[in-house]
Amino acid sequence: MKYMKDKKRILALLAAGILVIVCLLPMIFAFRRGENSQGEFMAAVGIAIFVPVFAYICMIVYRVLKGRNPQAREGIRNVVFDVGNVLMDFDWPSYLKSFGFEKEKEERLADVIFRSRTWQERDRGGKSEEEYIEAMVSEAPEYENDIREIMRRSGECIHPVEYSLTWVRFLKEQGCSLYVLSNYCQYMLDINRKDMAFLPYMDGVVFSCDVNLLKPEAAIYKKLLDKYRLDPTECVFIDDRKENCSSAEALGMKTICFENFPQAAKELENMLKS
Numbered sequence: 001m002k003y004m005k006d007k008k009r010i011l012a013l014l015a016a017g018i019l020v021i022v023c024l025l026p027m028i029f030a031f032r033r034g035e036n037s038q039g040e041f042m043a044a045v046g047i048a049i050f051v052p053v054f055a056y057i058c059m060i061v062y063r064v065l066k067g068r069n070p071q072a073r074e075g076i077r078n079v080v081f082d083v084g085n086v087l088m089d090f091d092w093p094s095y096l097k098s099f100g101f102e103k104e105k106e107e108r109l110a111d112v113i114f115r116s117r118t119w120q121e122r123d124r125g126g127k128s129e130e131e132y133i134e135a136m137v138s139e140a141p142e143y144e145n146d147i148r149e150i151m152r153r154s155g156e157c158i159h160p161v162e163y164s165l166t167w168v169r170f171l172k173e174q175g176c177s178l179y180v181l182s183n184y185c186q187y188m189l190d191i192n193r194k195d196m197a198f199l200p201y202m203d204g205v206v207f208s209c210d211v212n213l214l215k216p217e218a219a220i221y222k223k224l225l226d227k228y229r230l231d232p233t234e235c236v237f238i239d240d241r242k243e244n245c246s247s248a249e250a251l252g253m254k255t256i257c258f259e260n261f262p263q264a265a266k267e268l269e270n271m272l273k274s
Contacts, residue, residue, distance in 0.1 A: 076254065076271050078203075078230055079171055082215075082239040083182035086258045087164040087198055092157045096150065105143070112139040113150060123183040125209035132185075155191030163261045168198045174272070181224050181237070183208040183215050204228040215239070216247035225251070236271055238264055 084090035092114045096106060113119060118135045121127075133151050137144045168178055180202050186209040199205065206224045213220035225232055232252035239245050245255035254271060258264045 075234070075274065076176075076236050077234040078177045078179060078236070079268065080179045080181050080224065080235055080237045080248075080253070081168075081198075082237075082241075082244065082258070083180060083184060083196070084158060085240040086238055086264075087161070087168075087180075088192070088196070089159045089161050090157060091159070095154075095157045099146070099150070101146070105146075108140060109143060109146060109150065112136050112143070113147060120183075120214065122185040122187075123208045124212055124214050125186055126212050129187045155188050158188065158192055160195045160197070161261075165197045167261070167265065168201045171268075172201050176272070177203045179203060179224060179228065179230075180205040180207070181215070181220065182206075185209050215244045216241075218247055218251065221248055221251050221253070236268065238268070 081087050093110075096110060096114065099106075101109065113136055116136065116139070118132055118139075122129075122132045129151075133148060136147050136151070140147065171178060178201055180199070184207045189207060189209060193199070204224070204227065206220065206227065208214050208220060211220060211223050213223060215221075221237075224230065225235075232248075235248075236254040236256060237245065237248040238256045238258050239248070240258040242257055245257050248255050256264050256267045256271075
């Protein structure tokens with residue numbers, strides 16, 4: 001980044017020097033031609049005054065437009081979203097509770113399904129849905145039928161939220177480039193994709209199941225940055241998990257740990273203004 005800024009400064013100085021020379025040359029030629037060239041000399045003076053003034057006006061207009069468009073200014077240009085609990089509501093506790101199990105059974109099923117390593121690895125992909133279910137069943141074979149039913153309907157864990165489409169549309173109108181970086185299993189993605197009305201507004205999408213990587217592993221963030229040629233210092237990453245934000249920060253991205261929409265929207269607004 002520093003190299004690019006220095007390069008831009010050098011080019012700007014060269015352009016200014018060339019402009020000064022172009023403005024002065026007509027005056028020099030007119031002066032050397034003597035008294036009969038007074039008209040040409042005055043015209044050259046006029047050009048020498050007009051060109052810098054015009055260039056200055058163009059610079060002012062550019063700065064005004066640049067200030068209105070986040071995409072044109074230095075700083076945050078790219079907003080990277082997680083999906084679950086950011087752009088959609090991921091509420092597995094309420095979903096599990098809807099089955100009406102006794103408390104002890106509910107906690108056991110939560111442990112072998114939603115709080116298990118298998119559930120996380122399911123987002124990585126690379127195996128069939130049946131293989132993940134079998135791994136869960138092996139932890140609590142006495143609840144096999146319940147595990148299979150919970151997993152069959154697992155797409156019901158996640159729901160659209162009202163603000164997400166309005167939010168991404170607003171950011172798009174402000175000139176931001178938008179991306180998704182989310183842990184998501186293929187089975188649930190196939191069910192939920194129809195509810196992701198925000199996807200058409202995204203400039204790029206990386207789901208964990210498509211690349212066989214998981215947040216907070218650094219490799220999945222690098223996959224997004226490399227695939228879409230993003231400068232991490234121009235990105236802000238929004239996620240509801242602190243460990244995922246920490247990994248993004250380690251790569252140079254700014255982050256917002258999502259707690260609720262008003263909080264995240266306000267923090268993002270402040271970043272875009274700075």
